[in-house]
Amino acid sequence: MPDMSPSPDVMIRLEGVAKRYPGQPADAMAPLSMDIRQGELVVLVGPSGCGKTTTLRMINRLVEPSAGRVWIAGRDVTHADPDQLRRTIGYVIQQIGLLPHMTVAQNVELVPRLLGWDRARIAGRVDELLDLVGLDPAAFRNRYPKELSGGQQQRVGVARALAADPPVMLMDEPFGAIDPITRERLQDEFLKLQDQIRKTIVFVTHDIGEALKLGDRIGIFGEGSRLAQFATPLEILTNPADDYVRAFVGAGAGIRRLSLLRIADVHGGMTGDVADQEPVRVPGDTTVYSALEQMLQKGTDRVVIDSNGDLAERSLSLRELLLAAAEGARR
């Protein structure tokens, strides 16, 4: 294979990475290739034992690949010093793993200290990060992990991973052990945070709902660490690659899809005069799900999509909207 370094917009490239443990006849993790673009949030999802966590841990070499190569930011890091490498990659795990004998501030500043930052810069950074994850620095800086709730601990875990401003973050079921209500909130905040910081994130979960909600692209793993499909959530719901993916995505895929589909991407409808009834009026980037929700609330069967640039205003009936939205899905 020729030595081809990835194009600049690829932040992480896995090139045939595989894991076989010594003395085992077969690969624990079959060769896998994957390009992850800069600023992309990729979710790896699959049943337990499918190799998603192993894949994640091969990126920061907590698991050493037995074959293949790992590129980060255009550099082949397969044989780089693992400790140096890990200081440039944020790492968040389900059990959080805050150091219980250190305060919140000491936990967050650990990596910058290892990197030899000066005191003033570190102190400023700690406060900035606690603010970023929604914890008041004055109140939390000097607390110990056991004095925090699970949700607060995971916020500190995220702040700690972001401390040295790494371009790449690895997150292994970070919200898995948190109660459903807090999890929902942390997911929403996490999406907002990612909008601000635009890190390249690899996120592991076994929850397809979480994957569809968070991922820019989703890698669905099947039995024997096979990558069954690697695509956007909408693409996965619209065109599942095979029966395995279809089954994994499960019931409700049609409805879920509507919350990912922009109404402007739905065809049909008439331009010009709107009929007798008072319609719901929405901008083009509204999801079909949200448009249907508004039509339900208003008790109307017609939606008008605002004009945008050279696209004229369009009007669709409920029936037209459903048929057009299903079009892609039936392909």
Place this chain on the structure above:
Amino acid sequence: MSFYEYVTRNADRIGFLTAQHVEVVLLSVVIAAVFGVGLGIGTERAPRLRRALLTITGTLLTIPSFALFGLLIPVLGLGLAPTVVALTGYAVFPILRNTVTGLETVDPAVVDAARGMGLGPGQLLRLVRLPLAWPVILNGIRVATIMVVAIAAIGAAVSGPGLGELIFRGLSRLGGANALNEALSGVVGVALVALALDLLFVLIGWLTTPRGLHA
């Protein structure tokens, strides 16, 4: 003469022997702690050696102390040397055992997170694993100390220092004037030394355990 009278009249001698007793115990425990903690850390990558050391030091504990002191006479003679060697030998096992347990029972998630942040093996030990194992290690040192306080009294059999002298002399002339008082003052002294050192360890534990680990 009442016991109280005996103690007040002989306060100087009893005080001197008590101080000697404490010294020989602390000296032995400090040496044992260096060996125990050092071997516990040093054998992390050599599990077989570690098991062997635990077996050897554990077996050492089953040798009756009176016999061990006697066996050391031909090698080390009488006095301080055989006492310290024997006491150190007894004290290593609890310290080594707890060092191993302490290091092994550090939460794997904490170690995983710390490795993932880029801590090398040395930093991991110094910044994470030893501080977290410390309460368990310290408890091993405490158990070793209390154990050795009692065994040190037997050291008088080889003319070792400490309160054992009162016990042995008192018992050897039982029936004589104040013999019982003398032996009793030694026994009570040993118990009080054990109690005082135990309290000392509670204090050390409280002072040296990181605040985040306090219950």
